[in-house]
Amino acid sequence: MSPSGHADWQAGFERLARAQGLDCYPIDFSVVPASFMLEIAAYGLPIRMPHWSFGARYVHQLVRHHMGHSHVFEVMFPGDPCRAYLLDSNSAAENALVTAHVIGHADFVKRNALFRHCMDMTGGHVLERSAVRARRVEQAIAQYGPRRVETVLDAALALESHIDVQAPLHRPDHETPRPAPPPSPSMADTAFWRRYRALVGAPPLAADTARPGESRPSPEPDLLWFIAHHGPELEDWEREIFLAVREEAYYFYPVHACQIMNEGWASYWHARLLREADFLPQACWVQAIKSHSDVVSPYGDGAGQALSINPYHLGFALWEHIVARDGLAAACRVCTDEDDTGFIRNHLDRELADQLDLFVHATRADGETRIMNRDLHAIHEAILAPTYHYGAPSIVVSRLHHDGSLELTHDARRDGRGLDVPQAEQVLAYIAKVWRRPVVLHTVDFRGVPRAIRGMPTALP
Template structure:
């Protein structure tokens, strides 16, 4: 059963009755714990991503940005929900009763999605279902590291970790083994009687290694020996994992920070990969639950539906951002379209099996794209904006472009030299774009500090000219 803490009796009653209605309609979700919190607490969650998380200067910069937007009226966060067993939801205590009733129904939709979608269930199976408690434990470990090693040393590790937090390999498990150090034993070579006899002759040990007779025998003696694997044996996209496992002089507490950030990145990845589906699914269900919740007073229902209209409007913000796509609007429209044509069971199958890439490519059809007036546009530096395409394929790919590779450029560990130099390579052809070279140089410096050897990054600039970004100074 769900629980609502810090609220009034009416909201608690509506929460229980909405949950019962959701189960009656076939929804399946983990219990949800609701908490009413002040706006300052909600803002901190929006900035840090979690109620309790490791401290870093970049979060302070983000906090000021969100605070300014909030004071200007450009941002209001109604709720934040964290999937798990149980799910945890935080709602603004300043919300009206109608708004928090809507939020309650919306969160139940999120909880249903998180329990049944394959990406979410995979993470929960790998990492457990209590993200908030785990994050608090990681934060406590970081505080101990700060006390033991000082802010400067800890911040150097966090600079690199948070700069690389989206550079993970979601096709690999959260907990993965190091590479095999050697290639498997080769099968024995066919017997060579002459070589074997020569190897047993007196004085053979004195034959120089480069003597033809020694070279004749040595290949057969080496056939059964294992060969050392190159490092890495293949391009490695999981940069956080590789640094944590193979940095030559990294202390255990430093590895712990890298792996903690990586684990949180695995938690956030399904949220990023399924945002349109997830917000649309929650919006579909909150609309349906409100519509069928006959126990709600008419005035509260009308106020809640008004809030629903604001949530799923076409534009993500005010008119100044009218070209921004609202994931709530697109997802809600697509689920209604799918359910109308294929039924709720087909929708549930899609919910289980897809992420946003499959959802958009397979189920955003030309009819809905035309109905929603979707197009691809180009904004020039001089302020001129023009429509460049209404082609369905182009629309789909424009929507999905920010989701590719967790929103990060495709950078892999290419090799580690005999002197310990680390080489990174940017797959700009797969990415379809160059890097911000100034930002990339800063990240290379961050990595060099914790790798403690020279680091280079092979990429291209905005003209497509090949560039190699080396470490500008010797790492400490």
């Protein structure tokens, strides 16, 4: 399908959407090659800070693509305007479906309270600011060398899930006491903070009122914020990297927390808009409807028993269930007020769970898979487990000693699981390098045995 044909159909779908009461941010569509689409899927943004982990993700995406296990038809980035990228090898029918699907996304992100809350904090032009931050990281690499910058990015990206979405993005830096000794002076009036806050458009900070010598902060879950503000010897460019990763984590959070709702809403509306798209050629319309059936299929290979959730399938089924049961106006209220947690717990009822044949399963080390139970609460929790707190463990800063050493505590009871100790040791090593003081994490292993994992500072590259 040519870009000009897509533009003609976009206008028709937008007209239908307005007639149905959808209220979307403007959408900028671009048609791009597969190589660019795979880069977006790996990096998470069209332009982002360079790091080896994104390259590893790209190779993974490339292998899955060549093996036929992954085909990305479109990627949409929330904002004002939204930015949508369509694959240049899509068929006409696929692009018809994708265009209507993106319009559903654009309505969801404008309607949903969590998306609006995070966009109010990060602004509607995150893609442009991401490009600015990428250039600054490139400048830091040129000035300080790739190994030193990579060390900071290793730590920041290892902690990118550890934010506090209940707290504002722009927090005054006096909320938590500073380490002492060594003294860490207030940064509210430094050139760095003026430059950073001008970049993100934040209001001026209040003066720091922390008292010297305080060293027991309240439990602090926002590890990126804490390290950026209280790292004893962090340089300005290092703090900026931590805060850049943190801001992007706020932007991505509602995408993660509302995935089932968002993909389901977009799928519900692309199906509804396609049914009324009399401007599509009949052969294209029939093929687009078939593509819809493929998108919302519960099984990735078209046969067999699904052992993982397809968010398009589950979300679409839930929205159809809610509209049939309570009406479209009620569905719009759910879309506004809920995230996936409320969506699943409040609306995935016994009737629908049975209809979709949902169950909880376990796989043994030898590969044997068994159905464990069909209890509704267990089904809810199994679906939602990867969504809590970005799927990351609940860890807080629990103590800051006078020598600058740092204690972290993992709430294993809340998570219902221990940590992968080798992985935790690697993350602690990353943190200790940039904290430049000893760091200890109190946790339990997979058997529930208490463990104290220590990270010791080493010389920076």
